[in-house]
Amino acid sequence: MTVTALPGAAGRSRRATLRRNFWRGVWRVLRRKPSRMAGVAICALFAVMGVAGPLLYPAHLPRDDDALYAPPSLSHPFGTDFEGTDVLALVVTGSRYVLLTGLATAVITVALGTAVGLFAGFRRGWQDTLLMRLTDLNLAIPGLPLLLVLSTVWKFESPLEMGLVLGLLGWGGIARAVRSQTLSLRERGFIEAARGLGLPTTHIIGRELLPSMAPYIAMNMLIAVTGAVYAQVGLFFLGVLPFEANNWGVMLNLAVFSGGALTTPAALPYLLAPLLAILLLTLGIVLVVDAMDEIFNPRLREE
Amino acid sequence: MTRATANRAGALARRVAGHVARGLVMIWLVATISFVIIREIPGDPVLAMYESMLQKGMSPDQAERATAVLYGFLPKGSLWEQYTGYMGSLLHFDLGRSLSTPGVEVTSLIGSAASWTVLPVLAGTLLSFLLGVTMGVYAAVRRSGRLGDLLALSGSLLHGVPVYVIGLLLTAIFATLWPILPSGGPVDVEFTPGLNAGYLGSLVRHAVLPVVTYTLASYGGWILAMKSNVVTVLGDDFILAAELRGLRRGIVFRYLARNAILPLFTILALSIGMLFGGSIFIEEIFNYPGLGLLLVNSISSRDYALMGGTFLVITIGIVVANIVADLLYSVIDPRVRSGGTA
Amino acid sequence: MKRLATFAALMAIVTATATACGGAAATDAGAEVDVYTTIDGTKQINASAPINPFNPVGSVFTGYNGMALAWARNHPTDPNRFYPALARSWTQSPDGAQVDIHLQPEARWSDGKPVTSEDVRVSIGLAYTQGGTAYALDPKAAGAAADVRVLDAKTIRVTQGANRSAAFLANLLSTVVVPAHVYGALLPRGFWDTLKVAQHDRGPAGERAKAVITGLADKVIAFSPEQDVSAGPFVLERVNPGAALLRRNPYFYNSRAIGPDKVKVLNYTGNEQIWNYLISGQLDNAPFTSVPAAVMERIRGARGSQVITGYSPVATSLAFNQSHKPYDNVHVRRALAYLIDREQVTRIAAPEGGTPAATTSGIHAKAARAWLGDGFAELEPYRLDPAKAAAELRAAGMKLRDGRWTMPDGSPWKVEIHVPASFSDWVSAAKSISSGLGDHGIDATVLTAADYSLYLSELAKGEYDLGFWLIGLGPSPYNIFQRLFGQANGWQMFGGRLTHVPPGTGGNWMGGPRTVEVAGEGLVDPGELTSRLNYVSPGEQRRIVGVLARIANEQLPAVQLWDYVNTQFVNTSRYTGFPPDDSEMLRLSSGVWMQLGMIRKRQP
């Protein structure tokens, strides 16, 4: 009907308004269910724990030789481990490795997946075919079995290395989804229109394509964090990864296989503390993703 | 019309052929990659076996007697020679001889493990699918109600909780604290294998915990997927249109369910393909002798042939499932079937 | 939906049938059958493996359906003490060169055929294809059987080669016996002549003959008899991936002594499964398993549960790579020994399965006392002593800066302790040690290897500074010290000749010096001394063990952490009459106990 060309200044202010509206929307969605606030709080808590947690404790955690597997008490809310170290301290100091791996994995997964998907969907032609074959290959390789095999070849000495490997194994799904999104945007004439206006490719990708996919990508990133946490904790739990630092998977492994946590209640707190941490992290991320889902996917909105 | 049918059949055949060709290339690539990685794995399997025997209290002489001969089972020749030999025998479906079970063909080891994997994982997959789909519909329809919310949250959480956590907790409860179910093994050896009540009963009793674990672990994914599909379809105009045309609730529900479940069938096909990988964690926790456990054991015993073979079979499962899922989708979804003009 | 459910049900039935197929008619265990449930700690149950004792994972269980000539007693110092099995008795000539074996007159295979000298001869022939000390093809190898002669149906004479070994009798008596009428065909015609050529010809003909015999190994290992033919108290009925079921062999020579009708050997993939079985009282006997204290309490609390402890000739040590600095310096090694609180480490890592090492001698304390007598008390005990440790570190030139020890040149020193991730007791121990070192100003960290195989190969390549290592594998003194002064430390036996290879080659990762100065002995070659343990007289053995124990104590190629205790779990609610604590039977399986007249059904 009416095409109103917006002058630059108005555009900027409109964008600012949009942003304000967006944050207002976020706040509204969060406020509607207190559980979502809890989710954000939990995620923030873990972020703080990962960044500042290890600083709260000395490099060598204190041990109490007379309190091996001590039951929970005021001074040890989750009891102590096999050599009398406070379990809570272990969970807190161990979070950095776990979360860093998760983050590294998520960043690599998302960056690689998005780049491949965008490029393939944008370029089409033989590059698309080639990249999609690569994606198929990535999806066809069984991840956990390969990790098991790799763990004997590769020493995952740093969380970043671990994240790199997990990320390299996991980008296929996102690449495929981003590509189909790109193609559908393309079908809707998005790209052609931008081309017609003489906008450069980087602008089209950076300003037009990415923003419309950003919510999807952000949600995937969060999900990738949990995926990576489980994968690495699971590998440590199986005991196939060499470990030097303390982390949750190592705690699980030691609790079950040398503490007998599943056989006797004595070491149960030692097992439950990292499990609780995992559950809490999951819960936090699930709640945040739920909120994001509603913010970005209006269909789920019921108003 | 007949020509159109013929064309369609021809197109399908070409599609299948294309998929199969691509699948073969994929399998070859994976075989090559896994071959290289596996040969790069450090570790002396015979030495490890010897030292483990000492650890278990065997005398050094006994341990030496038991392991010396195994050196003959290690791969010989340059990497390239091994590779060409490996590929050559692959063409004859020969995966080589096992080192950890010396004197036994890898194919027969994989065969017997696969039969143990298929039972619980397939049962678990189908159970969780049925359960998840039903609950997913409910959670979507009642998404503003408390129960619907709870269901969705349970789905998210179960989907999020790693399978090993579920397995460990179930073992702790049902095999240790309240031992009503066996904690390990596939079937009680006291029963003669065959179609007799004792054997089948024991089979089922032993499968309960792995199946329940698997069901719980994958149920969350199904409920979430189904819920989101149902919500999407609920928002689709044709559902409202159907209601406004006064269609019976049952019919509207069928419209809803069919449209929502359709995309899940391809995922189901994929997860059935994945089942050849078994669930490493479940099999490890419940000592269930499937392919996952076989792979773990082959890695720790550096059984190169078995490792490569198991890995390959798992991959083939996934590749075949991908092909099936793709074809299945084009068969069950009319929009894809005719090339979709919409 | 309906269709889907039908499909699901159908699939379930199909798979159930598929896995259930392949069985004979149902003859299930009746209600009145006594089943004895146990675990074989030495092997995993493998339903695909043949019923063949030569196969390392074969479904032959020692003492049940696997029989040897005799069963080794668990004696701290004498490896030549045995309980009779298929051999009722044996006589060794005074010079040890020749052994006459007298078989049980009543011994029969489970198909009713008698056990004869020919069975033993075939078994020895098959053993040659597999290699091993008593059946080495190399005539120079110590303690190889050179001649096998059947004297009559129940008597056989085996003669040792020129290069005699003290372990000959023990190795011979441990020979596994298989039925000639099942396995005989594996030995080609003219096998014994080929064996003679292989043993005596130094030329190409000998090499060819050796190749022929070792070439049989694969065939022997893969040989899969249709059914089990056993001379033991039990015979294999069935095996599946979770367990093996054996039924009583009515032809067993001492069948009256056997209590249970059936034996069920359960498989296990992790210790925690054994713990669970024990707590629920399912097992009549379980072999030694590392058990945390809290679990132990619950096991003891289970009805009828009882723990039998005895001697286990194995010790755990933390071994040094002496080609890496600063561990080449004996003062550093001693300092670390003074800083490791073995009591605490053992309490954490092996509260039930180990006793803290009294000192480092390379020998399990119980055997050490027997070997060394008063000499044992004279060894430096290396009690926890930070002051002595500091003095040793200073003697090594290490520097103390801001409360942390550094290398002599001031560069940081980080003690990296390596352990395989799969051994939970070692992991806990290593963590405890590193924490303890940290308390005393030494930066220490634990690095795990993904699995034992990787660990051993990296250890052997010399990639680790410190690693956990089993020592004191008695009772044979050679086996004991060969762990400290054998291949891992550069001494190799080739064709009966001892050579020494430099560190980093040929599996020499300990990298110790070839000779050391010993007070009162002068310069000695510990590897050479160790190899002599094989054939010298008992008196000389005692002297050498004394010297080697002193070297181990002074030079500390490894710090002995704890000596294992053989902890056997039994449950007396169904069966009684288990061997007592410290019985010499304890390292043998329940099957052997039954053969020896132990284990009776509990009378209500």
Place this chain on the structure above:
Amino acid sequence: MERHLTAPGVRIRGLTVVYNTPSGELPAVSGVDLTLAPGTITGVVGESGSGKSTLALSMLNAVQPPGRISAGSVEIDGLGDVVRLRGEELRRTRGRKVGYVFQAAQNSLNPLKTIGAQLLDLGRSHDVGDLRALVRDARELLGRMGMDGARVLDSRQHELSGGMRQRVGIMFALVLDARVVVLDEPTTALDMITQATILRIIREVHDERALTTLVITHDVGAVAEVADDLAVMYGGRVVEHGPVAEVLGAPEHPYTRGLIRAIPRLSGDLGLARALPGRPPTLGTLPAAGCVFRERCESSLDLCRTAEPVPAARAGRTVACHLPGPHAVPVKRKEYA
């Protein structure tokens, strides 16, 4: 134009529909009175958010949550008050008595089933005894609309073009012989030629079958071609209602004027075409008191800020405005309320 005697009349009285939002219940339609004379086509125009679609759904008592009809009635001759219908009764009314045609761009058909199968579902739902006859009727209707009926019944949604889908939608609304038909944006997203065809079909079928038809659209041009009467909605209210030629020819309400002026085709002068200032109100931005249009009104009075204008009859129509119109001749309110 022959008018069938059985065409039912529809009377909407005081209809209020509210939506439940975080800031409380907000009205999307407030107190609308609207009478559809039997056998006429009434067009409803308005910007998006004016409440016209909600009004259309109210005709079938099908306002979707979180919305609900909070007051008022929709009386249809022979049916009674639709708002009061519940359960089976309501379901049987939908489709059978009141037909509803979706916006053309929307997918109102089950993508997995052929049109024929969906037709049978419809028949079974309404207990049609003779399904064969139903199929025959459908084929005929489709043929009437210029399509190969048999072929269309054999197709699925994705095999049909937008115009074809729209005709199929009309067929579904009519095949059970419903006498009241609601068309929601029937021509949106169709090309000009198809639009014209659809509008022609609507007119023809309407006349043939003696229907009472409500056409919802934002396209004033389309409505001008097809409707007898025209209702203009703004902010959940009907601001002007009268015979189409009069309302378009001499708009009384400032909003109607603005609306017409924005369309070059109608204003006749391309240079004069200009958009309405400001943005259409949403649920949350409606003024709480006074005239809902006053903020965009070019000639608002002080009165407009405080008092909400009551619909009043003037110039042969009903207008809700404080401004005295150019043809301030009172008419009987009854005719177009």
